[in-house]
Amino acid sequence: MEIAKNVLLVFRTEVMYQPVIYRLAREFDLVFNILEAKIFPRREGRLILELRGTPDRVGAGVAYLAKAGVEVTSIADNIRRDDERCVHCGACTAVCRTGALAVDRDTGEIAFVPERCAACGQCETACPMRALAGVNIERLGGVEAVR
Ligand code: SF4
Numbered sequence: 001m002e003i004a005k006n007v008l009l010v011f012r013t014e015v016m017y018q019p020v021i022y023r024l025a026r027e028f029d030l031v032f033n034i035l036e037a038k039i040f041p042r043r044e045g046r047l048i049l050e051l052r053g054t055p056d057r058v059g060a061g062v063a064y065l066a067k068a069g070v071e072v073t074s075i076a077d078n079i080r081r082d083d084e085r086c087v088h089c090g091a092c093t094a095v096c097r098t099g100a101l102a103v104d105r106d107t108g109e110i111a112f113v114p115e116r117c118a119a120c121g122q123c124e125t126a127c128p129m130r131a132l133a134g135v136n137i138e139r140l141g142g143v144e145a146v147r
């Protein structure tokens with residue numbers, strides 16, 4: 001059985017130019033998609049990756065990244081919608097390309113599925129209630145980018 005996991009990788013300057021991703025693909029037999037990327041010159045690089053593989057391989061790959069000095073943050077574990085603020089207007093669904101925000105046909109409400117989120121930040125801008133603050137690659141789960 002294969003799983004897919006979206007993670008934020010933060011590369012500080014000391015690991016930014018190492019062939020870490022190359023080894024991840026080659027040695028752990030993982031398929032990955034780059035969902036978002038942001039470079040802060042001479043400071044850090046940030047990647048949102050979707051990792052696909054068996055649970056063992058994904059776990060081993062994440063452990064390898066951490067050991068190599070890359071900061072690894074699970075997106076699903078660190079991203080939240082403020083349900084107290086959400087009024088289910090649906091504005092965010094128009095900009096969400098991954099299906100993380102979509103109409104629940106049973107309830108008519110807008111469901112948020114963190115496991116599908118790519119932290120692109122589009123919904124943060126679209127939401128009139130600021131229910132999705134911090135859902136972006138620069139400020140994921142309180143992991144603030146170095147300025
Ligand atoms: S745009 Fe904001 S208030 Fe509207 S459904 Fe999405 S999260 Fe809720």
Ligand code: SF4
Pocket residue numbers: 095096097098099100101116117118119120121122123124135136
């Ligand atoms: S940040 Fe918002 S718009 Fe982007 S993938 Fe996640 S839920 Fe969808």
